[in-house]
Amino acid sequence: MNYISLDLEWNQAYAQKALAVQKRLECRLRGEVIQIGAVKLDENLNLIGSYRITVKPKFFKVIQRYVMRLTGIDQDMLDHGTPLPEAIERFRRWCGEDFAFLTWGPDDIPMLEDNLRAHRLDGSWLHRVYDLQLIFNRQTDGSKNQRSLEYAMEHFGIEQNLPAHDALNDAYFTALVAQKLDVAAGVAQYDERRGDNLLSRVIGDADGGEKGFPTPEAVLGDAAVTSPxxxxxxxxxxxxxxxxxxxxxxxxxxFSCPEHGKLFLRMHMLRNFNGTFRAKYVIQPADEAGEKDYLKRLQDSAASTRRRRPRRKPKKSAEDAAVSETN
Ligand SMILES: [Zn+2]
Incomplete structure (x- = not known):
């Protein structure tokens, strides 16, 4: 398997324009990709190829001044860029068959996914991704902070001899950092952690073209939550x-399954671009420590609700409503 170190530059629009475009497309689009840079590494992390293409934007056509300053890409270059569908087709061909992406930080792949969705293009081939920033943290000081690529380069004494914020240069620097890490071990540990979840799903993702939930209560009333x-x-x-x-x-x-024992359903509710709600939820096996922590926090929350409740007017709080519905 090859690794492909990937970096993107994107252009943005002013808030109102961005919102209007997202409403029209009925999906999230926070930025539009204007440059793809990538470096291919073999399984021993030897550099075996590079790729760079400037993409002509379709929705946010005017380059923002700060993007121009940061990337050195000007309006003329954008106007002469390759439209995304063609750029992606070429890039995908260059990627080959058996590969995994390495990115610095978690932002690039979701941005590319949003762009593909806005063009109604398939994004399923982007699924194998490892965030090298996490692997770097785990294999150095274990920090949870998001470290810049410059920080990692300095850490390993890699000289910054090319301008940053060029997609190819940044992909190249990311590849050099990868060469200093035990990527195979990082990837193995990554896959293991992902295996903690028996299921990971999003419901009501209006950003992704689904129908969002009007209220958080509506999410809690969905069958995926009430009868998993x-x-x-x-x-x-x-x-x-x-x-x-x-x-x-x-x-x-x-929850419990007659055959597979105790399971946790954990959910995080988020707001979609159009004000509706979506929920990301996972189902995972419950371990003893997790169960203890859950029961204790449930007790604490019930106790604090009792304290907050006025004596004469027993009014149901939203929390109680959620509790009583499921008992
Ligand atoms: Zn089961």
Whole structure:
């Protein structure tokens, strides 16, 4: 398998223009890709090829001044760029068959996915991606901070001898950082962690062309949440306790499958571009520590709700409503 170190530059539009375009397309588009840069590495991390193409934008055609300053790409270059469908076709051919992407940070692939969706192009070939920034952190000081590519280069004494914020140069620097890391081990650990989830899904993703939920309560009332099935055997899951609502619109509930034991459904609710709601949820096996933590936080939250409740006017809080619905 080859690795493809990928970097993108994108152009943006002013907020109002961006919103109008997203409404028209009925999908998220926070930026439009204007340059693709990539470096191919073999499985021993030898550099075996490079690719760069300037893309002519279709929706945000006027280059933002700061993007021009940052990337050195000007309006004339954009106007003479290759339209995305053709650029992607060529790029995909260059990528070949058996490869995984290496990116610096989590932003590039979702941006490319959004762009493909806006053009109604297939994005399923982008699924194998490793964020080298995470692998770098895990294999150096274990930090959770997002480190810049410059930071990693300095850490390994890699000289910055080409201008940054050119997609190919950044892909090349990312490849040089990869050569200093144990990428195979990083990838193996990555796959292992992903295996923690038996299921990972998004419902109500209006950004992705689905119908969003009008309210958070509507998400909580969806069958995927109220009557989930076991991802391993499709048996209906039985709730073991109430929904725990924690900060940042996160929800956790303990279920059990007759055959596969206790499972957690964990959900994160987010707002779509058009104001509706979507939820990302995973189902994972419940370990003892996780279950203990969940039960304790459920108790704490019930206790604080009791304290907050005025004595004379017993009014149901939204939290209680969520709890009583599922009991
Ligand atoms: Zn099961």
């Amino acid at each position: 099935v076991c991802p391993l055997c499709s048996a209906p899951l039985t709730p073991q306790n109430a929904i725990l609502h924690s900060k940042g619109q996160r929800y956790t509930q303990l």
